[in-house]
Amino acid sequence: MGTGRLTGRRDQEATTVPDPSTAGSVPRSLAEALRARDDQGLAALLRARPDLLSPVPGDVTQLATRAGTRASVVRALDHLDRFALQSAEALAVAPEPCPYAVLESLLSGDTGTTSGADNGARAELPRALATLREQALVWGDDERLRLVRTARELLAPSASRPSPTGLGPTVAEATSGMSPTRIQEIVAAVGLPATHDPVSAVGALTGLFTDPVRMSALLDEAPAEAHQVLGRLVWGPPYGEVTPNPTPPVRWLRDRGLLLPASARTVLLPREVALYLRGGLAHRVTEPLAPEVPAHREHRPQLVDANAAGQALAALSTVEELVKSWEHTGPAVLRAGGLSVRDLKRTAATLDTNEPSAAFWIELSYAAGLLASDGEADERYAPTPAFDGWCELPPAERWSVLAAAWLTATRTAGLVGEQDAKGRTLSALGPDLDRSAAPEVRRRILRLLAGLPEGGAPDPAAVLARLAWERPVRGTSELRARLAQWTFTEAEVLGVTGRGALAAPGRALLEGGDPAPLLAPLLPEPVDHVLLQADLTAVAPGPLRRPLAEVLAVLADVESKGGATVYRFTPGSVRRALDAGHTAVDLQAFLTEHSRTPVPQPLSYLIDDVARRHGHLRVGAASSYVRCDDDGMLNEILADKRSVGLGLRRLAPTVLAAQAEPNVLLDGLRAMGYAPAAESRTGDVLVARADAHRTPARSAPVPVPDGPPVPDATLLGAAVRAIRAGDLAATAVRKEPSTPSCGLPGELPRTSAAETLATVQAAALTGSAVWIGYVNAEGAASQRVIAPVRVEGGFVTGYDHTADEVKTFALHRITGVAELAEDQV
DSSP states (O other), rough: OOOOEEOOSSSSHHHOOOOGGGGTTTTOOOOOOOOSOOOOHHHHHHOOOOOSSSSSSHHHHHHHHHSHHHHHHHHHHHHOHHHHHHHHHHHHHHHHBHHHOHHHHHHOOOOTSSGGSSOOOHHHHHHHHHHHHHHTTEETTTTTBOOHHHHHHSOOOOOOOOOTTTTOOHHHHTTTOOOOOOOOHHHHHTOOOOOOHHHHHHHHHHHHHHHHHHHHHHHTTTHHHHHHHHHHHSSSOOEEEESSOOOOOOOOHTTTSSSSEEEEEEEEEEHHHHHHHTTTOOOSSOSSSOOOEEEEEEOOOHHHHHHHHHHHHHHHHHHHHHHHHHHHOBBBBOTTSSOOHHHHHHHHHHHHHHHHHHHHHHHHHTTTTEEEEEESSSBEEOHHHHHHHHHSHHHHHHHHHHHHHHHHHHOOOGGOOOOOOTTTBBOOOOOBBBBBTHHHHHHHHHHHHSSTTTTEOOOOHHHHHHHHSSOOSSSSSHHHHHHHHHHHHHHHHSSSEEETTTTTTHHHHHHTSOOOOGGGSSSSSOOOOOOOOOSSEEESSSSHHHHHHHHHHSEEEEEEEEEEEEEEEEEHHHHHHHHHHHHHHHHHHHHHHHHHSSHHHHHHHHHHHHHHHTTTTTETTTTTTEEOHHHHHHHHHHHHHGGGGGGEEEEEETEEEEEEOOHHHHHHHTTTTTOEEBBTTSOOBBOOOOOOOOOOOOOOOOOOOSSSSSOOOOHHHHHHHHHHHHHHHHHBOOOOOSSOOOTTTTTTOOOHHHHHHHHHHHHHTTOOEEEEEEEEEEEEEEEEEEEEEETTTTEEEEETTTTTOOOOOOGGEEEEEEEEEEEGG
16 A cells, blocks of 8 residues: 655655545645646746756656755746735735735735725736746645745745845744743733733734734824834834833833834834734735836837938948958957957047947947957957858848847847956956846837837836836846846847837847848938049948948048948048059049049049159168159158158168168158058069958857746657656555565665566566666666566566656666556556
């Protein structure tokens, strides 16, 4: 006959295994409550708390034990909404077990009182309680609700940790160290008959403080100042300091137990008294309903999409400019990783923006896999090979890459410049910028925006209030609020939103579709021309086609950006184009071909003048030398005091030798106003175009997950089957062994090798199932119910009810075997 057993673990909530005869009765432990669930109920628990799946529990008892561990319970509480958490907090200060009616009263107040007015708590309580039950934080029927012990320890008030409800200890807890004489004095002061022991005296006091009629009569006798003292403590914290000689109102309350001593100089308000004064409410403000997020402003959807498209185009330009500025000599990687403050400032100046914005674009480019460190000895940041492929994509597809990377990235640019727990400043591209909650916050905000009418923009304060209600735990709520504020800014500058409303491409991004087809019609077509001005500027009336943009970026400097980009031609920019291998004829023809206006005469003169002087001086390696057919110009250079540092001396009428390196000599002559050109050993002009540096192939950084991933249906189904099968093996009723086990009481029976072989052979002949204990090659022990079909060569093959498949077991790894009871076969 089967009997219940204990596994020896400490948490009785999880480890009590019931006698099968009690099936269908009220569950006496969390394990029993979980065992009574159907497969869908177990799957819902594992989906809501995926940390319980790592590894898959061997049976329901292990699942219940793991569900009661501190780390798992803390994580589950962190993911509760405000009303579900308030319900758990109310259970933590309620009597255990707690009837549903008592919990309802704690959340909605005593009926018939002002505080008992229904605020929606009664209607929402079933939903909150269902959430707590689904996540195995609460178990028991409606007449005997129990909060998991670990959750009660976390949420119940104690001397070192106040309760979120503001309630203090009960009368019984507060008087646990009080002398019996003092307790009897309090009993007498409130007009109760004396008792024979402190326990009954405390029970009498508790009965008085929980009786509204008698409490009302008692407080009617209190001085007016005593009511003011109680008013200061009623909503918490319930502790107050007193002097050695307290005032008469405090002394009156203390004498009657309405204030009880917590220490020599501290008194506390008992929980029962506070609940009476609150009208039965556990919380000052109960929030059963999520705050609404209405549309604060409404715009035409076309205007929203147009604004978002403009921001998207600017974002593409910014990222491309940023990455290209790092392709020749990128910033160095700090020893601890990341970008120096000086390099961040330099990048911000290059992008003509502030440092927080520059940090965002840097982190976005890194998250999209366009930037990385090159891994060389002198490690620097540089574009990746993926950047070249990204540049060849159509603009809408390039934006999709950036937006998808932003939505899923856990690296948080908003933290750049702050300090970590050790006082170290967090740098862009450095470690410790990952915040696993960031993707979930971004998606949640976009979903709230998607729930508004098209073109509707919410008040950010309303969104923050909603997020705080959905994740109210302190710390979690604060981080989510900061992430939300950064999300609003980043979504706007990236073009996911326009004027605070979700744009059509952003909606497609949220739904997992391709936003490119929706964005492409909103972007202007690239143009193949510019408008040349007489003031040595060129206006690009829109985004330029890539070949034109690349040449113009060398020939001119960007003066201003916006809907139209303004380029300025200078002697330095023209010389840069000549150094890159272009000739004056090429440049004149290029401008004539791509300008809708005639090439202005000043610009033609500028190009011809710089080209006439360009290359007139030749610099080579001698250490270096200067060669010029005009010996008068060489005389002029030698006479110039600024040339002293170059170490020049005449070798021939047309040649000067220099001690400086060629590149230093080039820069020195250019600083003196000349336009020298470098030449090769054969006397040809060298094209001074630097090769673009690329890192080896790099993959984009992988986002840091926020805990274990949510399991899919296949994994959930397999896990539930494994738990059920393990539970069957753990709770199967077995026949008593013929030879009593020499182990401890409750220990699983062990059998010798001969007994094991004989039992499994007999089971194979009769087609019956047996229980075995098995240790696999990795040393993991398990219990299984198998139906042997073949025993040979030191192995037994049979149908494993635990794994729901045919398996083979090594006989020498079977620790024990037992036949199942008749009603279990």
